Amino acid sequence: MRKLIVFNHVTLDGFFVDSNGDMSWAHNNMNDPEYKAFVEGNASGGGELLFGRVTYELMAGYWPTPHALKNDPTVAERMNNLKKVVFSRTLDKAAWNNTKLVKGDMAAEIRKMKKEPGDGMVILGSGSIVSQLAREGLIDEYQMVVNPTVLGKGRTMFGGVPDKLALKLTRTRAFGNGNVLLCYEPKA
Numbered sequence: 763m764r765k766l767i768v769f770n771h772v773t774l775d776g777f778f779v780d781s782n783g784d785m786s787w788a789h790n791n792m793n794d795p796e797y798k799a800f801v802e803g804n805a806s807g808g809g810e811l812l813f814g815r816v817t818y819e820l821m822a823g824y825w826p827t828p829h830a831l832k833n834d835p836t837v838a839e840r841m842n843n844l845k846k847v848v849f850s851r852t853l854d855k856a857a858w859n860n861t862k863l864v865k866g867d868m869a870a871e872i873r874k875m876k877k878e879p880g881d882g883m884v885i886l887g888s889g890s891i892v893s894q895l896a897r898e899g900l901i902d903e904y905q906m907v908v909n910p911t912v913l914g915k916g917r918t919m920f921g922g923v924p925d926k927l928a929l930k931l932t933r934t935r936a937f938g939n940g941n942v943l944l945c946y947e948p949k950a
Contacts, residue, residue: 773908773913893921
């Protein structure tokens, strides 16, 4: 069975985007060679990327550009070539390379996708999708990079989760730039 992983940046005060939906703060600490190698290595893994509409539009508006290809060619190449799924009831088409648009029941589609052969699936950003799939018990691992930043206000990726999610820490990694990777799985 394929695993569904969430990979997101969060601030020390628990937000994954600010009150305007911006997450550029997550890219302020890229001058660390170890962290840059981690990001490139993470992007080089296989699998399928999953997005909600807002994150999809942000990613599709950046990664295929000459600017992205020049500044971060390894990650840009992977982002542009990996299979992608965007869940949206409002998009009419998904033009970014290798992207499938799903308008129907997201949880049912994820259940089906998890049973298919292949590499895992990774949700990037997409807080509303994270909270919906967390409620359904469909997320197998949460990978969060905690950035040494405090926003004061913003959105958490767990908004709308009505009950406690019991998680167990599976691994950690601290970087010289102050970022810390925390990985959790649901407790059985």
